[in-house]
Amino acid sequence: MSRTCELTGKSVMSGNNRSHAENKTKRVFRPNLIKTSLFSDALGETVRLRVSANGLRTVEKRGGIDAFLIAARDNRLPEGALRLKRRVEKAAARKAAKEA
Numbered sequence: 001m002s003r004t005c006e007l008t009g010k011s012v013m014s015g016n017n018r019s020h021a022e023n024k025t026k027r028v029f030r031p032n033l034i035k036t037s038l039f040s041d042a043l044g045e046t047v048r049l050r051v052s053a054n055g056l057r058t059v060e061k062r063g064g065i066d067a068f069l070i071a072a073r074d075n076r077l078p079e080g081a082l083r084l085k086r087r088v089e090k091a092a093a094r095k096a097a098k099e100a
Helices: 053-062 065-071 079-099
Strands: 013-018 024-029 033-040 045-052
Antiparallel strands (some): 033 045
């Protein structure tokens, strides 16, 4: 399992530790990943995702997983999130057609 956020695509970065004596040693910056369940109103079910804490804050700010996915550009989403976005869009379209 890769250390990548399933919604934002944020992943591991590398850099250097710099000591007071300016010694350089390699290190990694890992995203703060959380396994969480988010409820999708359009699908009517919970979706389990491994999301960064920053991505989770963004989802809450946008008003839920459905609003986050619909507002996000396709080229910015990872493959798994893009599949989820397509499912949400189809479910929302079905729901709108049923109400109209």
